[in-house]
Amino acid sequence: MAGTLTYVESLRRTLHQLMHENPDVVVLGEDLLDPYGGAFKVTKGLSTHFPERVLATPICEASIIGVATGMALFGIRPIAEIMFGDFMTLAADQLVNHATKYRSMYGEEVSVPLVVRTPMGGGRGYGPTHSQSLEKLFLGIPNLTVVAPSHFHDPGDFLRRASAAEAPVLFVENKLLYPRALRLDGEMGSLRRSEVSNGSGFPSVVLKNYEAPQRADVAVITYGGISRLLEPALQWLTREEIRVVVCVVGALNPLDTDHILDCASESQRVLIIEEGTCPFGWGAEVSAQIYDEMYDTLKAPLKRVGALDTVIPAAKTLEDQVLVSEETIITAVLELIQW
Amino acid sequence: MKMDMALDQLPRAAATGTAQPAAEDTLRHRFYYQMYLIRSVEQELLDLYAQGYIAGTVHTSLGQEACDVGVINALDVPHDIVFSNHRAHGQFITYTDDITGLIAEVMGKKSGVSHGVGGTQHLHKFNMYTNGVQGGIVPNAVGAAAAAKLKATGAIAVVFLGDGTMGQGTVYESFNIASLWSLPILFVLEDNGIAQTTPKHLVHAGNLASRADSFAINSQAIRADDVLKVYAFARAAVDAVRKNQVPFFLTLRTDRLGPHSKGDDTRPEEEIERYRQRDPLRKLGQELSDDERRAIELRVEKHVREAVEQAKNAEPAGFQEFREQWLVH
Numbered sequence: 216m217a218g219t220l221t222y223v224e225s226l227r228r229t230l231h232q233l234m235h236e237n238p239d240v241v242v243l244g245e246d247l248l249d250p251y252g253g254a255f256k257v258t259k260g261l262s263t264h265f266p267e268r269v270l271a272t273p274i275c276e277a278s279i280i281g282v283a284t285g286m287a288l289f290g291i292r293p294i295a296e297i298m299f300g301d302f303m304t305l306a307a308d309q310l311v312n313h314a315t316k317y318r319s320m321y322g323e324e325v326s327v328p329l330v331v332r333t334p335m336g337g338g339r340g341y342g343p344t345h346s347q348s349l350e351k352l353f354l355g356i357p358n359l360t361v362v363a364p365s366h367f368h369d370p371g372d373f374l375r376r377a378s379a380a381e382a383p384v385l386f387v388e389n390k391l392l393y394p395r396a397l398r399l400d401g402e403m404g405s406l407r408r409s410e411v412s413n414g415s416g417f418p419s420v421v422l423k424n425y426e427a428p429q430r431a432d433v434a435v436i437t438y439g440g441i442s443r444l445l446e447p448a449l450q451w452l453t454r455e456e457i458r459v460v461v462c463v464v465g466a467l468n469p470l471d472t473d474h475i476l477d478c479a480s481e482s483q484r485v486l487i488i489e490e491g492t493c494p495f496g497w498g499a500e501v502s503a504q505i506y507d508e509m510y511d512t513l514k515a516p517l518k519r520v521g522a523l524d525t526v527i528p529a530a531k532t533l534e535d536q537v538l539v540s541e542e543t544i545i546t547a548v549l550e551l552i553q554w
Numbered sequence: 555m556k557m558d559m560a561l562d563q564l565p566r567a568a569a570t571g572t573a574q575p576a577a578e579d580t581l582r583h584r585f586y587y588q589m590y591l592i593r594s595v596e597q598e599l600l601d602l603y604a605q606g607y608i609a610g611t612v613h614t615s616l617g618q619e620a621c622d623v624g625v626i627n628a629l630d631v632p633h634d635i636v637f638s639n640h641r642a643h644g645q646f647i648t649y650t651d652d653i654t655g656l657i658a659e660v661m662g663k664k665s666g667v668s669h670g671v672g673g674t675q676h677l678h679k680f681n682m683y684t685n686g687v688q689g690g691i692v693p694n695a696v697g698a699a700a701a702a703k704l705k706a707t708g709a710i711a712v713v714f715l716g717d718g719t720m721g722q723g724t725v726y727e728s729f730n731i732a733s734l735w736s737l738p739i740l741f742v743l744e745d746n747g748i749a750q751t752t753p754k755h756l757v758h759a760g761n762l763a764s765r766a767d768s769f770a771i772n773s774q775a776i777r778a779d780d781v782l783k784v785y786a787f788a789r790a791a792v793d794a795v796r797k798n799q800v801p802f803f804l805t806l807r808t809d810r811l812g813p814h815s816k817g818d819d820t821r822p823e824e825e826i827e828r829y830r831q832r833d834p835l836r837k838l839g840q841e842l843s844d845d846e847r848r849a850i851e852l853r854v855e856k857h858v859r860e861a862v863e864q865a866k867n868a869e870p871a872g873f874q875e876f877r878e879q880w881l882v883h
Contacts (some may be wrong), residue, residue: 285697
């Protein structure tokens with residue numbers, strides 16, 4: 216069991232395996248080469264083993280994705296790294312008007328097996344332009360799959376699936392999760408973890424602090440780096456005998472609606488948590504999907520929690536207040552119960 | 555990669571890249587055929603637009619045919635990869651010889667090369683791709699060249715740019731990577747001196763033709779008024795790119811005889827008349843005998859007439875099919 220593996224080790228190991236198994240896999244991005252091995256060390260060791268296929272690029276995010284897209288059209292399976300998720304804006308034209316459009320705008324399916332890996336998220340004091348969770352800007356783009364493994368997922372398995380896809384995948388990692396040990400066991404103290412798979416091949420994880428036939432007091436829908444806050448929050452709630460089911464979604468787009476609804480139905484009080492700002496975000500879409508199906512059974516208004524709608528400050532005393540915390544989650548759960 | 559048509563089925567442009575240089579007379583005939591074909595199709599498209607058969611837009615290559623024909627004939631078609639922009643009809647016709655598929659596409663027909671989804675700016679057949687956002691295709695072409703090199707296919711990539719596109723940062727990012735990684739790519743700048751309605755001098759400082767120099771990319775700038783000259787320079791460039799596995803930057807100074815798209819030309823009539831006087835199609839025609847020229851023209855006109863008829867009668871792109879392909883998964 217990969218239980219002791221960290222998030223970054225899982226990704227790193229899978230990159231090595233993918234490059235070893237398939238000579239068409241090419242990894243490219245900024246500062247990837249050893250001995251540095253990438254800003255967050257996901258590619259550490261890779262250039263030493265595969266010097267011909269690990270390509271250090273200039274600082275030019277648009278062209279990193281542009282070059283990778285051209286490679287993908289002609290038989291290569293590129294895995295591109297954008298050093299900080301904030302820099303994805305520079306590559307937006309390539310994803311929106313090129314990589315995803317080549318897939319379908321010629322009236323027939325053209326293969327574009329492109330993976331773009333990038334770390335999102337704050338909590339490390341990097342300040343306003345190196346801490347954002349901008350994935351919401353890339354949701355709702357036809358032909359662009361967006362996935363975000365949490366540390367309750369196996370990120371290496373996600374990467375393998377992303378690399379096998381014939382259409383572009385935006386692969387959102389999380390800076391605070393990199394050093395975390397993966398939590399993949401079925402039983403973790405009072406928590407039970409199970410995986411539910413949908414058609415996309417990127418499973419969601421369901422966490423429960425209770426057992427059937429009991430039902431949840433609150434259902435939580437979330438994804439990605441928020442997973443780091445779930446265990447401590449759930450431990451506190453368990454002590455208070457509050458039953459919670461959490462759906463940690465694997466694919467942000469296409470959305471795993473069935474499993475989200477299954478979880479939401481465990482309780483009619485639903486909390487949606489995202490790392491970035493809420494307005495016009497992923498949680499808004501999830502809310503709309505839940506409302507469509509459950510508008511007449513909900514016992515409380517759908518509640519969304521995310522980062523405050525402002526810049527992410529560098530100072531820790533400020534950043535801690537702007538980002539979602541264990542306390543914000545607990546408070547939101549309690550509010551829902553009292554509604 | 556889609557190469558669903560055997561090489562020997564592709565007339566003219568196919569296989570010229572590797573063949574011995576044909577006798578000049580034969581080349582003149584072939585090139586006049588291709589240039590007159592482009593000119594006739596483009597004029598026909600503008601007419602069809604005026605008559606309401608075409609919705610949306612059309613960007614024509616009128617006046618720039620020597621660039622299209624000279625460069626594409628220097629390639630190993632359809633092995634070599636071509637990326638182009640919004641003004642790609644001429645290159646597409648020379649690369650694929652599929653005028654029926656092109657006309658049908660622009661008219662929104664099911665039998666169009668992109669099944670009516672792409673339209674004039676989004677064409678794909680064999681290893682040619684066009685896209686309408688300026689500059690974005692340039693790194694794509696660099697990536698295609700990198701793939702060709704990694705997989706040792708022997709293909710090169712060619713990307714067509716306009717002078718307007720030289721304002722985009724991705725062009726320079728692409729120069730940098732192509733040179734750094736020693737990639738087999740030919741950058742072709744069709745410098746017609748005007749971007750939509752904006753003359754070059756208003757938006758570009760310095761000299762466009764020397765832009766690639768500081769990236770240690772060899773370059774050449776010529777006036778594209780003589781297709782045989784363009785072909786000769788393009789062949790030399792293509793051979794160098796293929797043999798040495800390095801990029802090359804070829805600037806072709808040309809004239810846009812038509813509007814940017816349709817009816818949006820703001821240039822004075824005298825200026826366009828000046829360009830007409832040095833029209834490369836007319837120049838090449840003058841090098842042929844009247845009989846030779848007329849015979850080619852008649853052949854082309856018949857071909858275009860038939861293609862237009864076929865496209866007019868073709869079934870419009872159907873939503874049912876589109877929905878099945880793109881909305882139900």
